[in-house]
Amino acid sequence: MEIRNKLTNTLIVISLLGLLVIIFMPTSFPMQYSFSGEISRWGNRFEFLGYWMIPVFCGFITKCYIAYQRNKYKISPDEHLRNEKPLLTFAIIFMTIFDSILIFVVTQGFILLSTKATVSTFPFINVAIGLAGILIIVVGNYFPVLDYNSMIGFKNTWSIANEKSWELTHRWIGRVFLIFGFSLILYAVLSQANTFNTIIFFILVGSCVIVSYIISYIAYQKTK
Structure with missing residues (x-):
């Protein structure tokens, strides 16, 4: 359980650090790609502000919900653990996947901008x-x-x-x-x-x- 809490906190920190990357982005940044890898939409870099906050809110809401359940239902510590472990695990999976997608998009965007390419091979x-x-x-x-x-x-x-x-x-x-x-x-x-x-x-x-x-x-x- 302690490991899951630490992982959740780590993913929240990673998402918050992702916000710093916005400073180094150009105003217009590749946001979406077609199935062939071509850039299909450019967006304002500050769109990533909302995207990076989604994993943060996910982790925060999960922790708040667990705290609420502990206070509302007076059950044994073992029962708490059985209920909380799957919930934290699913939150960790979602946050990991979402962060990974954002990292891929940002990295690929910087690569295309630096090479002046318009098609991604990723x-x-x-x-x-x-x-x-x-x-x-x-x-x-x-x-x-x-x-x-x-x-x-x-x-x-x-x-x-x-x-x-x-x-x-x-x-x-x-x-x-x-x-x-x-x-x-x-x-x-x-x-x-x-x-x-x-x-x-x-x-x-x-x-x-x-x-x-x-x-x-x-x-x-x-x-x-």
């Missing part, structure tokens, strides 16, 4: 798909150990119907997430960056969600 789409795959794997790894009706989980009418249904749902969905997560990473590594990759990504993620709901219903039917 495979943004594939990297994003790979990061999404890692996120899904981490979430799937945590699902089987989540307590019944905890703050985080795959919640619907079937999964929260009873404790056994919750346990089976998250155990099975955890495996599904691992399979889909590794599939995304493998696809990101082996494919060329193009528009078609985005379509495949949404198809895989949508399929993962649909399969998860089906699994939740089956688990409920087995335990009701």
